[in-house]
Amino acid sequence: MVQYTESHFNASFAALSDVTRRGVLEQLARADASITELADKFDMTLTGMKKHVGVLEQAGLVTTEKVGRVRTCRLGRCRLEEEAMWIERYRQLWHARFDELDKVIEELKLKEKSDGRRKKR
C-alpha cells in the first residue's frame, strides 16, 4: 500500500465527521463544482463553504483549482481510496460481524430469561 502518515488519517477522519462535508464529497463524486455552486446547493454562505472545502482540501479529500475568478473543486479520489477505504473495509467487516453477534446475544438473552435466573459463575 501507498505510504501515508498518522496525521493524514486524522485529518481525513476529522474532515469526514461533518455531515455537510460528507454531502460535499458526495456531490463532487457526481460532478466537479465551484465553491459558489456548492454554497448554493447546501444553502450556505460563500465563507462557510470555503471553510468546509478548506478542511477537505487539507485532508487531501478534495483538490481545488482557480481559473479566473472561479475556484473549481473536485474529489481527491486517490487519497480517499487509499486512506478511507482501508478503514471503511475494516469497519464493514466488523459491522457485519457485530450485526450477527447481536442476533446470537439476543438468543442468549431469551434463553436466560426462559431458564429463569441462572446460577452465576
Place this chain on the structure above:
Amino acid sequence: MDAGRRGEFEGNRTTVVKKSDREVVVTRTFDAPARLVFEAWSKAEHFTRWWVPKSLGMTLRSCEMDVRTGGKYRLSFGDGMDFFGRYLEVTPPSRIVWTNEEGGENGSVTTVTFEERGGKTLLVMSELYPSKEALDAAGTGAQDALHETFGQLDEFIGTLGQ
C-alpha cells in the same frame, strides 16, 4: 442530510479509529449484560455463528478454541487457510487478549474488553500490529473477501452523505 446528525456515531454503530499507524480500535455497544457478550465471544458454538458473516462468502470448516489464559485457538477455512494463536489473557466477563500467529512475525495482538454500563455493554477491540507495514498489509484475506461483496469506491461515496 440531517440524518447524519441523528446520532450516527452513537447507539449500536460500529466505529473504527486508527489510534496510530500500527493500532486500530473498534467500538460497538450491545444491548445485553457483559456476561452474555463474553459468552457469545468465548464459546465456539456461539462464536462460529457471528465471526464468519454470510457476506464474507467463506465457510468455516472447524473451530477449536480453549478460551483460557495460555489456551490456543484455530479456525480452519479449508484450502490451508487457517487462523490461529494463543490467548494471552482471559478475564471473564471483561477482557480477552490473543495473538494472531498466522501472519508470522507480522501478526497482531488483539485485545477486546467488555464494559457493562446500565445493562448494556460497550465493546472495545484493539488490534496492535508490530509495525505500520504489518498493519497496511493486513488488508488482505478476510477484509478483501468482504470488500468484494460490498462494492467499490463509488458506492462508498454514495454512503458518505447519508
